[in-house]
Each structure stands twice: as C-alpha cells, then as structure tokens.
Amino acid sequence: MAINKKNTKGISPYPMRYRLHGGADEIGGNFIEIEYAGKRIFLDMGMPLSLPEEGPFSSHEIECRSTDEIVQAGYLSDLPGLYSGSDDTILGIIISHPHKDHFGFIKRASPRFPIYMGEKTRKIIEATADFIRDYPTFRGNVVRPLVDRQSFEIGPFQITPYASDHSAFDSYSFLITAGGKTLFYSGDLRAHGRKGAYFERLIADLPRGIDHFLLEGTMMSRPKEEMLREVDLASDFTRLLTKKRGLVLVNTSAHNIDRMETIYYSALNAGRTLVMDNYSAYLYRAVNHPFLPGNDNRVRVFFPLKQSINIKKEASFTSKLLPFKDARIFAEEIAANPGKYVMLFRDSMLCDFGDGNRRLMPLKSLRGATHIYSMWNGYWERMDRVKSFLKTHRIPNYAIHCSGHAYKQDLKRLLTATQPKYAVPIHTEKDRRKDFKRIYPSILPVKKGEWQDVF
Numbered sequence: 001m002a003i004n005k006k007n008t009k010g011i012s013p014y015p016m017r018y019r020l021h022g023g024a025d026e027i028g029g030n031f032i033e034i035e036y037a038g039k040r041i042f043l044d045m046g047m048p049l050s051l052p053e054e055g056p057f058s059s060h061e062i063e064c065r066s067t068d069e070i071v072q073a074g075y076l077s078d079l080p081g082l083y084s085g086s087d088d089t090i091l092g093i094i095i096s097h098p099h100k101d102h103f104g105f106i107k108r109a110s111p112r113f114p115i116y117m118g119e120k121t122r123k124i125i126e127a128t129a130d131f132i133r134d135y136p137t138f139r140g141n142v143v144r145p146l147v148d149r150q151s152f153e154i155g156p157f158q159i160t161p162y163a164s165d166h167s168a169f170d171s172y173s174f175l176i177t178a179g180g181k182t183l184f185y186s187g188d189l190r191a192h193g194r195k196g197a198y199f200e201r202l203i204a205d206l207p208r209g210i211d212h213f214l215l216e217g218t219m220m221s222r223p224k225e226e227m228l229r230e231v232d233l234a235s236d237f238t239r240l241l242t243k244k245r246g247l248v249l250v251n252t253s254a255h256n257i258d259r260m261e262t263i264y265y266s267a268l269n270a271g272r273t274l275v276m277d278n279y280s281a282y283l284y285r286a287v288n289h290p291f292l293p294g295n296d297n298r299v300r301v302f303f304p305l306k307q308s309i310n311i312k313k314e315a316s317f318t319s320k321l322l323p324f325k326d327a328r329i330f331a332e333e334i335a336a337n338p339g340k341y342v343m344l345f346r347d348s349m350l351c352d353f354g355d356g357n358r359r360l361m362p363l364k365s366l367r368g369a370t371h372i373y374s375m376w377n378g379y380w381e382r383m384d385r386v387k388s389f390l391k392t393h394r395i396p397n398y399a400i401h402c403s404g405h406a407y408k409q410d411l412k413r414l415l416t417a418t419q420p421k422y423a424v425p426i427h428t429e430k431d432r433r434k435d436f437k438r439i440y441p442s443i444l445p446v447k448k449g450e451w452q453d454v455f
C-alpha cells in the first residue's frame with residue numbers, strides 16, 4: 001500500500017509530533033496526543049492498570065472525583081481544553097478497543113469531540129455500562145465507526161484502521177499520515193488468537209519504512225509465560241471437561257469473546273451445556289454473536305443473585321430478562337445434574353452457593369466440582385475470596401490461559417518485515433526496552449509527557 005502524500009504540501013513547516021500521556025513506561029494507560037499544523041487528535045484515553053507506588057489502580061475509587069481532582073492527584077494529564085471542550089484545535093479521539101486501559105478516561109473528555117471506534121466496541125462498552133456503573137455511554141457524542149482498512153481524514157490527518165487480533169473484540173491498529181510523515185500505532189495485538197490471520201495480513205499490507213512505529217511490548221515483561229495459541233487451549237479445556245464428573249466453573253472475562261468461543265466449542269466436544277451469567281449473555285446479545293443464548297439451545301443463562309436484585313431494582317425486565325426467558329436455567333436444574341454443565345463464574349457469584357434458600361445453588365452441586373482459572377495470572381493474586389471458597393469446598397483449581405498480547409518472536413517478525421525507521425516501545429515496562437533492542441536495531445524510547453517529532 002502506498003503512503004498517501006496528499007497532506008504534504010505547505011501546511012506547516014513543522015513535522016507531525018506526538019506525546020504519550022500514558023503507556024510510556026507501563027503496561028496499560030495508553031493515551032497518545034498527535035499534533036500537526038496546529039490540529040490535534042488523541043489515540044486512546046486509557047486508565048493505568050497500576051501505579052508505581054500504590055499498586056493496582058481502582059477505577060471505582062476515582063469515579064466520584066472531579067476531573068480537576070484526578071488531574072491534581074497525577075492520574076490524568078493536565079489537558080484542560082480536552083476536558084472542558086474549549087480547545088478548537090482538538091478534532092477527535094480514536095479508541096482502539098474496549099479495554100479500560102485504552103478507553104477508561106473517555107468519560108473525562110468533553111462530549112463535543114467526535115469519537116472514532118469500532119461499532120462493536122461501542123456496543124460492548126455500552127452494554128457493560130448497563131451492568132457496571134463506571135463504564136461510559138456515548139449518547140452525548142458524535143460517534144463515527146471504524147471499518148477495517150477504510151481510510152478516513154480528520155483535518156490534516158489521514159487514518160487507516162487495521163483490524164487486529166487481540167483478547168478484546170473489535171480491536172484496531174492505526175496508520176496515521178500527516179505532512180508526509182507516517183506513524184503506526186499498534187494498539188494491543190497478537191498473532192496467536194482466533195483471528196491470528198489479521199496479524200499476518202498486517203505484516204503483508206503495512207507500508208514498509210514507516211517513520212515511527214509505536215508497538216506494544218506487554219510480553220517483554222512476561223518472558224516466562226508459555227507461548228500457547230488460543231486454539232491449543234481447546235484441547236486442554238475439552239480434556240478436563242470430559243474427565244471431570246462434577247460441575248465445572250470457569251473464571252474468565254466475559255469480554256474475552258475468543259476465550260468464550262474456546263469454552264463453547266470445548267463444552268460441545270465434551271457433551272456439556274455452557275451456562276452463561278445474565279451479564280455475559282447480555283454482552284453477546286449486544287454484539288449479535290452467533291451462539292447467542294436463545295438462538296442456540298446449547299447455551300443457557302443463569303441469573304446470579306446480585307444481577308437479579310439489580311434487575312428488580314432497575315425494573316429492567318424487558319431488556320435484561322425477557323430476551324433470555326427461554327434459555328434461562330435455575331439453580332435446581334443445575335444442582336440436579338451438575339456434571340452436565342460448564343458454568344461461567346466470577347467472584348461476585350460466591351454468594352450464589354448455599355443451602356436453605358431456593359434461589360441459591362445447593363452446596364451439593366459443588367460435590368466433585370472443578371474450577372478453571374482462565375485469565376492473566378496477575379489477577380489471580382488478587383482473588384483471595386475465590387481461593388478461600390475453593391479451599392472451603394475442596395474444589396481443585398486448574399489454569400488454562402494464553403495471553404492477549406503478541407509474543408516476542410511475533411513482534412520481531414512484524415518489525416523485521418515492515419522495517420520501520422524507528423520502533424517506539426509502548427505498553428511495556430521501562431526496563432524492557434533493552435529487550436526491544438534485541439529484536440530490532442532501531443529503537444526510540446519516548447518519555448511520558450515529552451513531545452516527540454516524527455522524523
């Protein structure tokens with residue numbers, strides 16, 4: 001693909017430049033400002049996943065604090081025109097995918113700025129907002145959908161989105177051209193997911209010799225993780241689901257639709273029925289997924305106590321209960337034959353198990369049960385309540401997981417094939433930049449908050 005030189009003539013004597021408000025020396029918090037010819041756009045507005053001194057970052061804690069307060073606390077860059085809407089040089093915000101470390105601060109931006117994101121990204125975020133209070137909705141914004149490889153212009157910037165393979169659904173990378181300079185932003189990507197072909201297409205289609213190639217390096221910090229592919233996990237799941245006789249609880253993220261497909265196919269192979277909670281089913285309905293409960297009788301929907309109480313409180317029967325009326329499964333049906341089911345499970349469902357209340361799952365349903373943990377190991381460290389529940393009920397735990405981020409060898413393949421002038425590490429820890437040097441000779445470290453010309 002040829003690099004578009006349309007916007008090169010005499011607009012500005014200055015090159016395109018950018019600065020990283022987050023994601024420079026950390027995994028997560030991607031928040032990039034790009035400027036050319038006096039106009040600016042933003043790529044992602046992510047929240048940090050953790051803070052150097054304080055540990056894991058809690059989005060719930062800052063929910064009720066004003067934007068000024070969170071700027072003063074140092075969580076958010078001081079960009080008053082972006083938050084108030086008073087800055088006419090800002091033309092829009094592009095969101096790469098529906099993970100909070102890429103969009104979490106979008107609520108702080110003025111609704112007067114247009115937002116560009118995948119149609120399903122919007123649906124996932126808004127459907128989640130119907131269950132989780134700190135998620136945004138975009139009712140006050142102009143939202144423009146991204147389409148794979150359909151270039152568009154925002155002022156002097158030409159932008160081409162590339163659909164990418166990642167653990168979040170509807171993810172994109174971007175090629176940005178302005179003033180004859182090119183910048184690539186990987187967002188989060190990988191080559192070993194169910195959409196791994198997207199990564200190979202990216203290698204084939206990206207222009208060679210891009211000036212600045214902002215590339216995520218999450219896995220540089222996790223060199224010991226096994227290099228599994230998403231499809232490899234299906235055999236591990238199927239083996240366990242076939243071998244175990246009791247109820248299987250799978251602890252995973254409802255947003256990881258690749259993983260949910262892996263669990264669904266494994267359940268079919270093992271002759272079990274997949275039981276989603278109401279929240280997961282609602283997300284699947286929002287993106288119109290083919291194995292939607294109701295369309296597919298091998299998927300049933302369980303209404304955990306907390307979700308049922310909220311439905312009653314909000315009177316949201318029509319949107320949350322009615323679509324799953326026929327697929328609904330009650331605790332006694334699961335308890336009558338627990339070995340027939342594989343059930344999505346999370347810590348908010350711990351209170352759903354107990355005797356003496358017909359709305360709870362009787363404890364006998366946990367006899368011979370198995371727990372499968374299917375997320376990043378770092379989150380497991382924070383799940384003391386789940387660990388104690390498993391210990392109390394003598395439920396063994398197995399880990400089946402592969403990363404949502406590209407392995408080092410794939411990052412190397414991408415850089416070697418596309419030969420950018422400079423690779424700029426982002427979404428990686430500072431001390432891992434030397435690892436980037438090992439995979440590509442031309443590395444440009446960019447510090448948080450400092451303007452960097454594209455040269």
Ligand SMILES: [Zn+2]
Nearest residue numbers: 097099168188
């Ligand atoms: Zn992500």
